[in-house]
Amino acid sequence: MxxxxxxxxxxxxxxxxxxxxxxxxxAHRGPDGEGRLNDGPLHAGMRRLSVxxxxxxxxxxxxxxxxxxxxxNGEIYNYRQLRVELEQAGHQFRTDSDTEVLVHLWEESGPExxxxxxxxxxxxxxxxxxxxxxxARDRVGIKPLYYTVQDQxxxxxxxxxxxxxxxxxQFDLEREALVEWFHLQYVGGERTIYRQARKLLPGxxxxxxxxxxxxxxxxxxxxxxxxxxERQAADELANLLRxxxxxxxxxxxxxxxxxxxxxxSAIIADLAATSHEGPLKSFSVGFEDAGDLDETASARETxxxxxxxxxxxxxxxxxxxxxxxxxxxxxxxxxxDPALIPTHFLAEQASKEVTVVLTGEGADELFAxxxxxxxQKLLGVLGRIVGVPTMLRPAAGLAGRRGRxxxxxxxxxxxxxxxxxxxxxxxxxxxxELFTGEHVARWRDxxxxxxxxxxxxxxxxxxxxxxxxxxxxxxPHNLLAKVDLATMACSLEARVPFLDHRIVEFxxxxxxxxxxxxxxxxxxxxxxxxxxxxxxxLGGKKRGFDLPLGxxxxxxxxxxxxxxxxxxxxxxxxxxxxxxxxxxxxxxxxEEGDYGLPLFMLISLSIFLETFA
Numbered sequence: 001m002x003x004x005x006x007x008x009x010x011x012x013x014x015x016x017x018x019x020x021x022x023x024x025x026x027a028h029r030g031p032d033g034e035g036r037l038n039d040g041p042l043h044a045g046m047r048r049l050s051v052x053x054x055x056x057x058x059x060x061x062x063x064x065x066x067x068x069x070x071x072x073n074g075e076i077y078n079y080r081q082l083r084v085e086l087e088q089a090g091h092q093f094r095t096d097s098d099t100e101v102l103v104h105l106w107e108e109s110g111p112e113x114x115x116x117x118x119x120x121x122x123x124x125x126x127x128x129x130x131x132x133x134x135x136a137r138d139r140v141g142i143k144p145l146y147y148t149v150q151d152q153x154x155x156x157x158x159x160x161x162x163x164x165x166x167x168x169x170q171f172d173l174e175r176e177a178l179v180e181w182f183h184l185q186y187v188g189g190e191r192t193i194y195r196q197a198r199k200l201l202p203g204x205x206x207x208x209x210x211x212x213x214x215x216x217x218x219x220x221x222x223x224x225x226x227x228x229x230e231r232q233a234a235d236e237l238a239n240l241l242r243x244x245x246x247x248x249x250x251x252x253x254x255x256x257x258x259x260x261x262x263x264x265s266a267i268i269a270d271l272a273a274t275s276h277e278g279p280l281k282s283f284s285v286g287f288e289d290a291g292d293l294d295e296t297a298s299a300r301e302t303x304x305x306x307x308x309x310x311x312x313x314x315x316x317x318x319x320x321x322x323x324x325x326x327x328x329x330x331x332x333x334x335x336x337d338p339a340l341i342p343t344h345f346l347a348e349q350a351s352k353e354v355t356v357v358l359t360g361e362g363a364d365e366l367f368a369x370x371x372x373x374x375x376q377k378l379l380g381v382l383g384r385i386v387g388v389p390t391m392l393r394p395a396a397g398l399a400g401r402r403g404r405x406x407x408x409x410x411x412x413x414x415x416x417x418x419x420x421x422x423x424x425x426x427x428x429x430x431x432x433e434l435f436t437g438e439h440v441a442r443w444r445d446x447x448x449x450x451x452x453x454x455x456x457x458x459x460x461x462x463x464x465x466x467x468x469x470x471x472x473x474x475x476p477h478n479l480l481a482k483v484d485l486a487t488m489a490c491s492l493e494a495r496v497p498f499l500d501h502r503i504v505e506f507x508x509x510x511x512x513x514x515x516x517x518x519x520x521x522x523x524x525x526x527x528x529x530x531x532x533x534x535x536x537x538l539g540g541k542k543r544g545f546d547l548p549l550g551x552x553x554x555x556x557x558x559x560x561x562x563x564x565x566x567x568x569x570x571x572x573x574x575x576x577x578x579x580x581x582x583x584x585x586x587x588x589x590x591e592e593g594d595y596g597l598p599l600f601m602l603i604s605l606s607i608f609l610e611t612f613a
Contacts, residue, residue, distance in 0.1 A: 002059075003029030003158035003488065004071045004124050004145075006037070006044030008133050010152045010211040017153060017168070019045035025162045029073075029488045035059040037069050039126050042133050046071045049491055051251050051356060057097035064092055067128045068103045073158050074121035074143045075495070076101055077247035082116060111136075111205060114218050118247065118500065122158060122200075133208040139219045139501045140362075141202030141476030144484055148197045154213055156206075159485070160197060164332035171196055171332075178574045179435060179443045182601055183424045185336040186477035188450045190215075193333050202476050219501075227509045234527040237506060241528070244500035245271040245358065253355035256281040257308065258346060258494075261298025263522065264360030264369070266306075266537055267529050268497055272358055273306040282308035283350045283357070285342045288316045289548055302537070313349060315342055317556035320547065325607055334608035337482050338547045338600055344486040351492040361479050362498035365470045366507040367522040368515040372422050373463060415455035415462045416448050419469055425598045433583065434598075436575040463512045471504075549596030554589055560603050561585055570606045 005022040009015040023034050023045045030047025037044040037060040046059050052075070060069045076082070079098035082105065087093065091104040098119075105113035106125060111134065120142035125134040135156060137145050147156040150169055157163050164171055171194040177187045190198045200206055203219030227233045249255055249272060257269045259282040273280045282303050286296035296312050303310035323341045335341075350357055364370050412418030421427055431440045454472065455465035480496070487494040497503075507515075510524060517523040526538045553561050564570065564581055571578055581602065588595040 002046050002048045002073045003162075004044065004046045004073045004122060005157040005162055006042060006071075006124060006155070008043075008154040008156075008208050009041040010149070010154060010208065010213065012211075015041050015043050015153070017043060017155075019043050021166060022157055022162050023047060025165050026157070026159055028491060029158060031491050033058060035071065037071055037124070037126060039069065039128060040131070042126050044071055044124050044126075046073070049355070049488075049493060051075065051253055051493055053095055053097040054252050056095035057099060059099055061095065061097065061099045061103060063103040063107055068106050069126050069128075070099060070102045070106075071124045072099055072102060072121055073123075074119055074138065075248075075250075075493075076117055076119040076121065077250060078116075078118040111207075111218065114205070118502070120496070120499075124156070131209065135200060135206040136218065137200045137202055137204055139203045140471070140499050140504060141480050142484070142496055142499060144481060145200040146192070146197055147200060147206065149213060150196060154206075154208060156200075158488075159332070160192060160194075161332040163197060164194070169196070173573065175574055176439060176443055176446070178605070179439045180447065181334070181336060182574070182598070182605070183426065183431065183443065184447070184473075184478075185425065185601070186474065186481070188447070188473050188477060199477075202472075221505050221508055224505065224509050226511060227506075227514070228511070230514060230524070230527065233510065233514060233524055237503070237524060238528040240500065240503050240506055241267065241497060242271055242275075244497040244503060246275050247500070248358055248495040248497050249276055251356050254281070254353065255356040255358070256283060256350055256354035257358045258282075258350070258360070259284045259299045259303060259308070259310070260360070261295025261302065262360070263525070263533070263537055264363040264498065266302045266533060267363075267525070268358050268360050269302060269308060270306045270529075270532055271497075273308055280308045281350075281353055282310045283346055284310070284312040285346045286312065286314045287320075287342070287548055288314060289551060298537075305534070311349065311353075313345070315345060317552040319345070320552070321557055321560065324604065331485055332612075334601070335604045336601060337478055338549060338597070340482045340486050342547070343482060344489060347487040347490040347492045347494075351490040354492070356493045356495060357487070359483060359494050359496055360498065361483060361496050362475065362504075363522060363525060365467060365475045366498060366504060367510075367525050368463065368467060368512075369521045370470075371521075373466060373516055373521055374519040376418070376422075376462060376466065415465055416451040418462075419451050419455055419466055420444070420447050422466075423470075423474065425601060426595075430584075430598070433580040434576055435580075436577065439575045461512050463516060467515075549600050550588070550594045553596055553599055554591070557603070558589070560606075561589075561599055564599075564602055564606060567606045567609070569609050570602070573609065574605070576602075 003026040005019055007015060007017040026047055030049045032050040033048040035046050035058055059071050062069045076098040079101045082101045086104045093100055114136055121138045122143040122145040123136045144158055145156060146160045146163055147154060148163055155163055163169060173193055174195045177191055177193045181187050181193055187193055190201050203217055205216055205218045207214045257272050259265045259269050269282055284296055284299040286294045320341050412421050451469050454469040483494050514524045530538060584595050587593045588599055
């Protein structure tokens with residue numbers, strides 16, 4: 001819907017910072033207008049992408065007497081039901097916007113209003129009655145919010161790049177955070193690659209009262225009885241997803257859907273096409289020389305079956321190389337996930353025809369869709385057989401990245417260590433080969449500590465621990481951050497039906513064997529839609545949005561790869577060993593292993609340092 005930003009003085013002195021520069025920096029998030037909220041210590045602003053109540057939804061929006069004002073990024077899908085309740089309680093509305101619901105809910109419930117919201121949001125609310133400034137982020141982190149405290153002032157924005165661009169603010173790269181970024185494709189928890197910048201975590205709020213900044217968690221899933229009846233669970237999931245998609249079709253602008261060749265987006269497209277008034281547009285992208293990674297044919301088949309008006313494109317290695325450098329110029333962190341490039345391209349094309357798209361993120365983390373979830377039981381058994389990990393290790397180098405991860409996971413002694421080995425771009429041996437020891441050791445200790453609360457609970461299976469870790473770390477800090485950056489750069493709003501909080505809580509009630517059965521993930525999801533989708537799609541393999549990085553780095557992108565050896569700034573900043581980089585490049589070029597992802601990330605980091613040096 002938009003982007004928000006602001007500064008809040010933490011002293012009694014006047015706030016000397018304006019939001020003009022920040023608003024200019026994020027014009028792409030909202031080309032349809034801007035608004036400002038100047039109230040004593042708070043100077044805040046927003047850029048608007050008009051989606052609901054095109055004429056009357058400008059922000060900030062205030063309550064009847066102007067004592068409560070709000071700026072917000074996102075959508076409240078159940079705003080119509082909430083509005084009826086609030087009008088019955090005597091509140092008067094001046095617009096048809098979902099934003100106005102927030103100020104009246106605040107009058108009724110204060111911060112507890114968040115529990116009533118079904119949506120994606122980052123909120124800034126000012127209550128003049130007690131001088132409180134209130135920031136909050138949605139339950140799963142669909143909409144981002146970053147902040148920093150400097151010069152006795154709180155600064156916040158929807159994009160880290162907006163804060164990074166402010167000349168009066170200081171941001172220093174943190175070496176250990178960059179090492180973590182390289183291994184995980186994100187920086188976990190509230191940290192970023194900058195010492196001074198933080199994320200407001202999903203399901204958290206930030207309050208400023210009397211100059212004090214307090215961050216607390218507001219969302220915890222409600223404890224509910226586990227589900228045991230498989231047919232009942234499948235029916236409930238189908239109904240929840242249908243309701244979620246219907247909510248996310250609410251808009252006063254055109255809506256479309258991102259369509260891959262996989263199960264998740266096919267379900268969303270099928271439900272959306274059924275409920276949408278008139279033809280629904282769908283969009284997909286493929287890659288040259290992608291082989292089995294190309295799902296465009298499957299996407300076309302799905303589009304024809306569900307009846308969407310389909311558009312698709314093909315990207316080459318040259319397209320990706322050019323867009324890699326362009327994208328890094330517009331964000332404050334190096335590009336970790338190569339899928340951001342095709343996602344941004346797809347958003348760019350889709351934004352010419354629609355303003356809102358539905359996407360399929362979240363299903364894998366909720367219902368065990370990744371292949372590694374299916375491998376973990378087998379590896380757990382093999383790892384306990386004396387000698388097997390040692391016997392299999394020589395084959396790891398020829399098995400590709402996933403094969404190396406599997407071999408590394410075999411050697412893990414604890415659940416959190418196995419998980420860390422699974423999700424790392426390189427394992428312990430690769431880390432030692434690439435980085436100086438002190439940085440790797442400190443990073444590993446921190447990462448293990450981050451994953452331990454999810455995986456060390458004796459009441460929870462190892463699979464459930466992996467899912468929790470991915471839901472709280474990988475999903476918000478990588479996938480959802482990527483989708484927000486890629487789509488909002490093109491003034492396109494992405495909505496994520498699988499991450500309706502009702503579905504997230506439903507998934508938490510499922511036993512493991514309804515998610516993963518006989519090595520097949522998303523079992524309950526397949527049962528829920530068995531009568532709507534063909535067998536080849538229901539039984540299809542999980543591919544993901546993968547680029548053919550391996551062959552591209554041996555061909556069109558090879559010059560960038562070979563330049564890594566000459567980038568002293570890159571080597572020094574993160575403690576890389578020149579010989580280690582050379583050996584990894586050589587093994588990849590000589591096809592002694594596939595190191596496409598870690599080498600892509602080093603290229604991305606190199607370009608980032610060139611841009612921001």
